[in-house]
Amino acid sequence: xxxxxxxxxxxxxxxxxxxxxxxxxxxxxxxxxxxxxxxxxxxxxxxxxxxxxxxxxxxxxxxxxxxxxxxxxxxxxxxxxxxxxxxxxxxxxxxxxxxxxxxxxxxxxxxxxxxxxxxxxxxxxxxxxxxxxxxxxxxxxxxxxxxxxxxxxxxxxxxxxxxxxxxxxxxxxxxxxxxxxxxxxxxxxxxxxxxxxxxxxxxxxx
Ligand code: URA
Numbered sequence: 001x002x003x004x005x006x007x008x009x010x011x012x013x014x015x016x017x018x019x020x021x022x023x024x025x026x027x028x029x030x031x032x033x034x035x036x037x038x039x040x041x042x043x044x045x046x047x048x049x050x051x052x053x054x055x056x057x058x059x060x061x062x063x064x065x066x067x068x069x070x071x072x073x074x075x076x077x078x079x080x081x082x083x084x085x086x087x088x089x090x091x092x093x094x095x096x097x098x099x100x101x102x103x104x105x106x107x108x109x110x111x112x113x114x115x116x117x118x119x120x121x122x123x124x125x126x127x128x129x130x131x132x133x134x135x136x137x138x139x140x141x142x143x144x145x146x147x148x149x150x151x152x153x154x155x156x157x158x159x160x161x162x163x164x165x166x167x168x169x170x171x172x173x174x175x176x177x178x179x180x181x182x183x184x185x186x187x188x189x190x191x192x193x194x195x196x197x198x199x200x201x202x203x204x205x206x
Pocket of ligand 1: 048052053054055056059064065067068070071091092175
């Protein structure tokens with residue numbers, strides 16, 4: 001259980017304990033494929049949690065969430081929207097990289113529902129410790145795990161909705177912007193993403 005030093009915030013210890021326990025998680029088979037558990041990071045008192053699907057190649061190697069191409073886009077979009085990454089907590093619903101080989105590359109593979117469910121206790125622990133005002137779900141996998149299977153990002157993005165984890169907000173995954181078929185679509189989708197994040201920044205400023 002939490003190691004509490006005198007004067008320390010017990011919840012800080014809890015987050016560290018969760019991270020240590022998740023590092024040796026065997027709740028599903030994905031630990032065999034990933035290099036390491038990629039736990040969330042950010043301040044314990046963050047008022048927003050941003051949650052993605054699962055770590056990618058760079059995240060798997062570095063052990064940190066959203067540090068690859070999608071993370072760099074996210075950082076810039078957040079800055080434009082007035083959200084400071086150092087003040088939010090960033091994590092994923094699945095904490096191991098699921099991939100299949102394609103030549104020398106490791107290709108992202110979508111997690112199964114059973115793998116998402118096996119990993120959710122860690123997210124529950126993160127939310128329960130941080131108690132954010134809002135959970136920003138990046139992409140359909142995160143939104144469906146947090147808000148519900150019926151959630152459709154295309155239809156319901158940009159709205160604050162109740163969820164079993166507290167107030168949630170769904171938007172697209174930054175990778176979907178990187179995958180846009182042409183520059184013009186990418187520009188439009190990126191601007192919409194910044195607008196969504198701006199709604200979150202406004203909510204936190206209220
Ligand atoms: N995509 C995610 O969903 N999470 C990451 O950490 C990186 C890419």
